[in-house]
Amino acid sequence: MTKRDIVLVDGSVGEGGGQILRSSLALSLVTGRPFSIQNIRAGRAKPGLLRQHLTALTAAAQIGHAKVEGVQIGSTAVTFKPEGVTPGDFHFAVGTAGSATLVLQTVLPALLTASGPSTLILEGGTHNPAAPPFDFLCNAFLPILARMGPRVEATLERYGFYPAGGGRFCVSIDPVPKLTPIHLLERGEVRARRVKLLIASLSRGIAEREAAVIREKMGWQEEAFEIVEVKGSSGPGNVILVECEAENITEVFVGFGQKSVPAGSVAENVVTAVRAWLGSGVPVGRFLADQLLLPFALAGGGSFITSPLSRHSLTNIDVIQQFLDVKIAIENPSDRTRLVKVG
Numbered sequence: 001m002t003k004r005d006i007v008l009v010d011g012s013v014g015e016g017g018g019q020i021l022r023s024s025l026a027l028s029l030v031t032g033r034p035f036s037i038q039n040i041r042a043g044r045a046k047p048g049l050l051r052q053h054l055t056a057l058t059a060a061a062q063i064g065h066a067k068v069e070g071v072q073i074g075s076t077a078v079t080f081k082p083e084g085v086t087p088g089d090f091h092f093a094v095g096t097a098g099s100a101t102l103v104l105q106t107v108l109p110a111l112l113t114a115s116g117p118s119t120l121i122l123e124g125g126t127h128n129p130a131a132p133p134f135d136f137l138c139n140a141f142l143p144i145l146a147r148m149g150p151r152v153e154a155t156l157e158r159y160g161f162y163p164a165g166g167g168r169f170c171v172s173i174d175p176v177p178k179l180t181p182i183h184l185l186e187r188g189e190v191r192a193r194r195v196k197l198l199i200a201s202l203s204r205g206i207a208e209r210e211a212a213v214i215r216e217k218m219g220w221q222e223e224a225f226e227i228v229e230v231k232g233s234s235g236p237g238n239v240i241l242v243e244c245e246a247e248n249i250t251e252v253f254v255g256f257g258q259k260s261v262p263a264g265s266v267a268e269n270v271v272t273a274v275r276a277w278l279g280s281g282v283p284v285g286r287f288l289a290d291q292l293l294l295p296f297a298l299a300g301g302g303s304f305i306t307s308p309l310s311r312h313s314l315t316n317i318d319v320i321q322q323f324l325d326v327k328i329a330i331e332n333p334s335d336r337t338r339l340v341k342v343g
Contacts, residue, residue: 014315016043052098094124164235188247
């Protein structure tokens with residue numbers, strides 16, 4: 001198969017969500033290979049392109065000078081033919097609470113190895129239950145990319161909570177010719193624990209109750225907790241961010257406040273996730289594992305230990321291997337751990 005042969009992607013396979021489209025766009029930009037995707041988001045209640053997927057598609061088309069068919073809300077089929085990635089200054093706005101971080105996820109891989117630096121301004125949702133929040137990208141994902149060579153810095157300018165949106169952040173990218181493979185096989189000692197509780201246009205008491213539950217369950221000192229009362233957001237929001245900094249990796253765990261869900265329940269769910277990671281001994285959590293698959297594949301090598309992979313991650317592996325001639329092997333050192341070996 002040559003570089004210009006079109007890749008045929010089925011959007012209904014695996015978990016059947018928007019990740020299939022985003023990964024296909026990212027890989028098409030990097031490889032220069034066109035693709036055609038059918039059954040977009042077939043596994044979702046509302047199939048086809050939503051606003052955030054449309055923004056990701058148009059962003060990828062702009063950066064890759066691509067010819068695109070199927071650019072409309074609700075479209076279940078898209079053909080994408082890139083002509084070449086051009087770095088530069090870009091501004092992409094979702095226009096709803098749709099995740100701006102997922103738009104970044106789509107275009108960032110190609111810009112990591114572009115011919116020059118880029119700056120992105122992204123607007124939309126920054127803290128959305130269905131996507132990695134800004135803090136996760138900034139504190140867990142981007143530091144690992146830095147170890148692979150490129151320098152990526154992200155600055156939050158305005159919070160955007162679901163369902164109002166209205167957030168904004170800026171990303172600067174200094175690329176490298178090729179990503180360097182790395183290995184994440186040991187977590188090392190956990191050196192710091194930080195809990196940030198975001199509250200916007202809601203009672204501070206909600207965040208205080210959440211903090212009390214985490215403090216009681218985890219036994220952490222009060223100085224590890226910070227309540228941030230967000231001013232000027234487009235709508236209300238409540239997010240718990242628990243950051244565990246170990247010698248070799250930092251993980252971020254997230255909880256989103258919801259109507260009719262007690263603050264204590266939101267906090268307890270986050271505690272459960274943190275305890276599971278601490279107890280497993282793995283360095284890479286399941287959500288971070290999903291984020292690392294594509295850059296590790298583009299590096300052509302590397303490995304990491306994580307928990308059993310989600311359906312989301314397994315689907316992502318299938319898409320990656322349609323575009324790249326790279327082997328991704330999954331070994332089972334134990335019932336609770338997986339060794340992912342790339343190349």
